[in-house]
Amino acid sequence: MTVSPRACARISLLALALAAAGCTTAPRGPVTLNLVAINDFHGNLEPSKYTYTSAATGKTETLRAGGIEALSGALAQWRKEDKDLLFIGAGDLIGASPALSSMWADEPSIEAMNLLGLRLSSVGNHEFDAGSKELLRQQAGGCDSPRPAKACKLMPGYAGARFTYLAANVLDKATGKPFMPAYRIEEVKGVKVGVVGAVLEGTASVAVASAISGLSFIGEAEAINRELPRMRADGAKVFVALIHEGGKTDEAPDQPACSKLKGGIVDIVKKLDPAIRLVITGHSHQGYLCNVDGRVVTQADAAGHLLSRIALQVDPTSGAVTDIQVRNVVMNPEQFPADPKVTAFLAGVKERSRALLARPLGKLGAPSVARKASDAGQSPLGDLIADAVLAATRAHGAQIGFMNNGGIRKDLETSDAALTTNFGHAQAVLPFGNWLVVMDLSGAQLKRLLEQQWQRPSASGATILQVSQGLSYTWDEKRPVGNRIVPGSLKFNGAPVEDAKTYRVVANNFLAEGGDHFPEFAKGTNRVDTQIVDLDALSAFIAKNPGAGGTTAGMAPSVRIDKMRQ
Structure with a gap:
């Protein structure tokens, strides 16, 4: 039977009327x-x-x-x-x-x-x-x-x-x-x-x-x-x-x-x-x-x-x-x-990157230089980086180098049996491209700076700064926060740090602006933004110091940060 167009229209209208009268779709399940x-x-x-x-x-x-x-x-x-x-x-x-x-x-x-x-x-x-x-x-x-x-x-x-x-x-x-x-x-x-x-x-x-x-x-x-x-x-x-x-x-x-x-x-x-x-x-x-x-x-x-x-x-x-x-x-x-x-x-991406990443920098003193810190807070890689930033800024008068642990992202690895490390490995350690800032701090400011390592928001915990060769101290976790450096232990080149004396220090721009809860850095005076990138400083130091990061003569690690044994 053939249905006329007019009849089709009447059927459609009837369907719409029935739907309006309450014919609805069943509820959806979850x-x-x-x-x-x-x-x-x-x-x-x-x-x-x-x-x-x-x-x-x-x-x-x-x-x-x-x-x-x-x-x-x-x-x-x-x-x-x-x-x-x-x-x-x-x-x-x-x-x-x-x-x-x-x-x-x-x-x-x-x-x-x-x-x-x-x-x-x-x-x-x-x-x-x-x-x-x-x-x-x-x-x-x-x-x-x-x-x-x-x-x-x-x-x-x-x-x-x-x-x-x-x-x-x-x-x-x-x-x-x-x-x-x-x-x-x-x-x-x-x-x-x-x-x-x-x-x-x-x-x-x-x-x-x-x-x-x-x-x-x-x-x-x-x-x-x-x-x-x-x-x-x-x-x-x-x-x-x-x-x-x-x-x-x-x-x-x-x-x-x-x-x-x-x-x-x-x-x-x-x-x-x-x-x-x-x-x-x-x-x-x-x-x-x-x-x-x-x-x-x-x-x-x-x-x-x-x-x-x-x-x-x-x-x-x-x-x-x-x-x-x-x-x-x-x-x-x-x-x-x-x-x-x-x-x-x-x-x-790897093909485009291969040549630059493989560029050799020099030979390390160990197959891997670790960022893991001792119980006192000192790490082999932290030592190496602090020494490197100091060496890069000696011309600006720097005497003491600092590095924050959070900026050290990986261990420094080697590429071959000869313990060669390359740009790719170094860049993985310091990926931020921070530049180095040199400033003056008094001995009293140095002490306040180091005490800020434990004056942290409760959620963040202590953060021990890595320091260059020449600076040393001992801390005691049983002493109150704000007074944990053992009196008389803070020394520079073997001599006690004097409150009134001025010391020239270097840190990356993140720390220099008071980052990572170290506001004392922001108070440093006679500041110089060297525009030397931390990665370049590390690369140059490795090239000039074969055996860096190991126990080769002249490169042996020293105790810079010590902790009182209970």
């Missing part, structure tokens, strides 16, 4: 939103050493984990299970990077995250290493950079990040508004997810002051909570916080529902709006899957060693999160075959 999180990648394009103890097996394992090839393989495998998987980050994707990334202004790491399909990340403190202008360039692309020798040199026309950096608590002092977007709404399987990002409020203490000029950092929870009404107005029903601040626990990285988390992140989480059930963290370079105040709080170690897999079960109508399952998965390259596109990209 949906599972799959997230994968990374933090503190720090430009580690290649695998690196990772040691962990598994809660599942009780065994301690050491392997080379991470690298963009393993990450690409894992993400490809998991996207086959769920094409709507959301890949997000919690800051420090760049900065403090190995040479393969940092020598190209970290553009390879940004492009790697593009290839991996990263959607969003909070900023971390290391995103500000080269200044706020450079961070905006890395987000938006272009070649107008404060690092013209590095920017746009790997590939012309750098296009920037295809993911979005979030910074709810980083404000432009001039306007009072967020310096970058505070949040983004991602629609996953029909559910609008509000993702908000923040960096540690104390970024000013761990960043070069000039790099964050014009910016202020407010409380993480305060900033995140005030964005919730805006996210709700934009339709969000589920809320996820990315916070570049973390904690510590002695529980295994794969321990479900860990309960011993301590550190700055704990108080932050307790202040968050109850609607935020999931908090993805960073900064402390730990792997954990914890419960804090009824929230799930995760972190995936650092350098791509782990990825956090997170499954949120959500009522799509109300947005209620009914269950959260989390796992930290070790990125073992043998278990996750790489995406060919990522392999080709990495091979191209």
Whole structure:
């Protein structure tokens, strides 16, 4: 039977009328939103050493984990299970990077995250290493950079990040508004997810002051909570916080529902709006899957060693999160075959970098010069760097060299049986490109400076400065904070340091501006910005001193920092 067009129209109208009378679609059941999180990648394009103890097996394992090839393989495998998987980050994707990334202004790491399909990340403190202008360039692309020798040199026309950096608590002092977007709404399987990002409020203490000029950092929870009404107005029903601040626990990285988390992140989480059930963290370079105040709080170690897999079960109508399952998965390259596109990209970066990275600097006195410190706080590599920065600035009158442990990122390795080290190894140790500043401090200021090693915010713990040959002292942990240097033990070239005498010291510009909670450096007078880069100073010292870092005659380590034995 043939139905006329007019009859078809009447049937359609009848169907619409029935729908209006109450014929509705059946309610949707719960949906599972799959997230994968990374933090503190720090430009580690290649695998690196990772040691962990598994809660599942009780065994301690050491392997080379991470690298963009393993990450690409894992993400490809998991996207086959769920094409709507959301890949997000919690800051420090760049900065403090190995040479393969940092020598190209970290553009390879940004492009790697593009290839991996990263959607969003909070900023971390290391995103500000080269200044706020450079961070905006890395987000938006272009070649107008404060690092013209590095920017746009790997590939012309750098296009920037295809993911979005979030910074709810980083404000432009001039306007009072967020310096970058505070949040983004991602629609996953029909559910609008509000993702908000923040960096540690104390970024000013761990960043070069000039790099964050014009910016202020407010409380993480305060900033995140005030964005919730805006996210709700934009339709969000589920809320996820990315916070570049973390904690510590002695529980295994794969321990479900860990309960011993301590550190700055704990108080932050307790202040968050109850609607935020999931908090993805960073900064402390730990792997954990914890419960804090009824929230799930995760972190995936650092350098791509782990990825956090997170499954949120959500009522799509109300947005209620009914269950959260989390796992930290070790990125073992043998278990996750790489995406060919990522392999080709990495091979191209390595080929472009090969000649510069392999440039020999000189011979060390040991196969590896370690950054691990003694119980007193002195390390072989710290000694070497402090001696190097002093040697580089003798012409400016420097007598004493200082180095901060946080600026020493890796052990100094050798390349062959002859103990030759190269530029790539040295650059991995000192990736920031800080320059050296020489200044005058009185003996009294030197004492105050060294006492500041223990006058720290409770979450950060003591930080022992590395010192050059000639300066020595003993400290006693039983003495009160502010008076831990044993009286009479602080000496320079064997003579007691005199309060009224002037000493010429050198430190990198981060310390010189009072960074890392050492405000006494900022009070130094007769300052000279030498523009000598710390990496160049180390490279020149190694070239001029065969056997550096070892026990060769004339290079034997001395006790510079000692601790009272109880």
